[in-house]
Amino acid sequence: MGWNLIRFSTILVYLFMFLPVAVVVLLSFNANQFGSFPITGFSFRWFVALAENEAIIRAFKTSLLLGFLTSIISTTLGVLASLALVRYKVPGGNFISTLLIAPILVPEVVLAVALLLFLNFLSFHKSFFMLLMGHVIFTLPFVVLVVQARLIGIRRDVEEAAMSLGATPVQTFFQITLPLLAPAVFAGMLFAFTISFDDITGTLFWKPGGVETVPTQIFAMLRNSISPEINALGSVMIFFTVGVPLIGAAIARRIANKQSQ
Amino acid sequence: MSIEKREARQPWILLSPALTSILLLLIVPLIFIVVYSFWLRTATGADQVGFYLENWAEVLSDAFYREILFQTLWIAFLTTVVCALMGYPAAYFIARSNGNKAVMLLLLMLPFWISYIIRTMSWINILGVSGAFNTFLISIGVIDEPIQMLYNQVTVILGLVHFLLPFMILNIYVSLEDIDINLEDAACSLGAPRWKTFLEVTLPLSLPGLAAGGLLCFVLGAGTYITPVILGGPRDAMFANLVFEAIITQLDWPMGSVLSLVLIAVLGSIVLVYNRFLGMRQLMKGLS
Numbered sequence: 001m002g003w004n005l006i007r008f009s010t011i012l013v014y015l016f017m018f019l020p021v022a023v024v025v026l027l028s029f030n031a032n033q034f035g036s037f038p039i040t041g042f043s044f045r046w047f048v049a050l051a052e053n054e055a056i057i058r059a060f061k062t063s064l065l066l067g068f069l070t071s072i073i074s075t076t077l078g079v080l081a082s083l084a085l086v087r088y089k090v091p092g093g094n095f096i097s098t099l100l101i102a103p104i105l106v107p108e109v110v111l112a113v114a115l116l117l118f119l120n121f122l123s124f125h126k127s128f129f130m131l132l133m134g135h136v137i138f139t140l141p142f143v144v145l146v147v148q149a150r151l152i153g154i155r156r157d158v159e160e161a162a163m164s165l166g167a168t169p170v171q172t173f174f175q176i177t178l179p180l181l182a183p184a185v186f187a188g189m190l191f192a193f194t195i196s197f198d199d200i201t202g203t204l205f206w207k208p209g210g211v212e213t214v215p216t217q218i219f220a221m222l223r224n225s226i227s228p229e230i231n232a233l234g235s236v237m238i239f240f241t242v243g244v245p246l247i248g249a250a251i252a253r254r255i256a257n258k259q260s261q
Numbered sequence: 262m263s264i265e266k267r268e269a270r271q272p273w274i275l276l277s278p279a280l281t282s283i284l285l286l287l288i289v290p291l292i293f294i295v296v297y298s299f300w301l302r303t304a305t306g307a308d309q310v311g312f313y314l315e316n317w318a319e320v321l322s323d324a325f326y327r328e329i330l331f332q333t334l335w336i337a338f339l340t341t342v343v344c345a346l347m348g349y350p351a352a353y354f355i356a357r358s359n360g361n362k363a364v365m366l367l368l369l370m371l372p373f374w375i376s377y378i379i380r381t382m383s384w385i386n387i388l389g390v391s392g393a394f395n396t397f398l399i400s401i402g403v404i405d406e407p408i409q410m411l412y413n414q415v416t417v418i419l420g421l422v423h424f425l426l427p428f429m430i431l432n433i434y435v436s437l438e439d440i441d442i443n444l445e446d447a448a449c450s451l452g453a454p455r456w457k458t459f460l461e462v463t464l465p466l467s468l469p470g471l472a473a474g475g476l477l478c479f480v481l482g483a484g485t486y487i488t489p490v491i492l493g494g495p496r497d498a499m500f501a502n503l504v505f506e507a508i509i510t511q512l513d514w515p516m517g518s519v520l521s522l523v524l525i526a527v528l529g530s531i532v533l534v535y536n537r538f539l540g541m542r543q544l545m546k547g548l549s
Binding site: 009140242 | 280505
């Protein structure tokens with residue numbers, strides 16, 4: 001009996017997690033003119049309205065560019081640091097690890113305020129640059145955690161074999177280490193991109209007037225009322241943030257499989 | 262240069278870009294706002310550089326700030342308790358079931374990938390005046406007019422639980438997986454009933470995971486800004502809302518610095534207490 005109760009409550013927990021999201025997707029296809037309940041029929045009208053909304057398209061482009069640049073910079077920093085921590089015995093390694101994940105331990109609001117005030121003091125005003133710096137520092141710990149976990153699995157002797165066969169360190173890195181690292185790099189980039197694409201608290205502090213990312217655009221639209229376009233945008237975002245990593249994970253697995261063959 | 266010396270330098274070359282970024286974009290800015298918190302915003306809108314204690318005195322003595330701080334901690338506490346009560350059975354089920362664990366865990370991770378703001382606002386579709394719940398109640402004839410169920414403390418906690426529950430479940434799951442299943446079997450074979458085995462063996466051994474999940478839920482919940490704005494009413498402001506108000510709306514940056522430092526001091530001391538007794542290792546395990 002006890003076990004059935006646990007099973008039942010687990011099902012309820014999963015329903016609790018997914019039902020609200022399912023309702024967003026359901027409503028985004030609703031033909032009803034207010035886009036709310038009751039469901040009156042199936043329609044793409046809100047997606048059409050979304051595609052014609054220039055503010056949202058602009059926000060989408062900003063978010064894509066920001067997420068892309070963030071993931072490149074943050075992953076570069078994170079992979080180099082992880083390599084050092086996993087491959088070498090660094091004095092004070094524990095302290096350095098803590099320092100690298102410190103941005104998670106600081107409440108996001110405080111991190112946002114500190115960066116805004118400091119960069120402003122240095123005469124860098126609110127700008128795309130400040131957004132990028134903020135997103136890099138905010139995503140770095142996640143990249144370090146993900147990449148480190150993957151790096152531990154890569155053995156050192158393959159590199160040593162290459163070197164002993166006469167490869168230079170640079171050759172070894174590009175021909176041996178980097179291909180072996182590819183899945184970790186890929187996972188880090190994906191993670192950084194998704195977190196950056198989804199971030200709102202820090203973004204609200206750092207974004208210059210007139211620049212919106214997708215989450216801040218949704219936030220601004222929510223202030224008026226919940227328009228059905230937001231549900232359509234929600235569906236698109238769910239596809240992006242769930243669909244893209246799933247496809248990404250499949251690609252990463254294929255790369256890993258190819259290497260092991 | 263000798264090979265040993267080069268070997269010793271290499272990790273620092275690899276680490277330097279990341280460490281420099283953390284130093285310049287996090288540590289130095291944090292020290293900077295400590296300095297900034299003693300400046301004063303004058304009526305002309307310029308910052309008066311100096312050593313003024315006015316802002317600190319106001320925040321520490323004014324009952325308004327204390328009330329919001331307590332309200333913030335209270336909301337975070339209730340959120341943590343609800344997450345633990347909902348999360349423990351689910352984590353236990355995943356850890357001990359014969360079903361496909363990978364799929365269940367993947368499903369649990371999915372919400373992490375779904376936009377936070379979308380998940381938060383999705384509750385408006387459920388509980389709003391024209392939301393699913395009201396529509397349902399009207400259609401079965403329980404009520405005639407829709408009820409406003411949103412914009413109160415309960416919906417803020419609901420939104421936070423929805424956001425933080427996966428953190429709790431994953432942390433408990435990790436510690437349940439670590440338990441040697443033989444211990445439970447031994448207790449059973451020695452005659453302990455299942456509930457007693459759970460209370461005296463499984464639950465104590467899973468406490469580190471519960472504590473790690475609890476810490477994450479509490480700290481992330483107490484630092485939240487968006488959820489009270491979207492799902493709370495005017496009286497449900499949390500401490501991060503005060504910070505936003507001071508920095509972005511009133512442009513009183515010295516005051517905003519003071520409020521930020523109070524928030525990080527309170528949450529930081531909770532993390533330190535946790536670290537003192539349990540260490541960060543468990544937390545890392547749950548995060549990666």
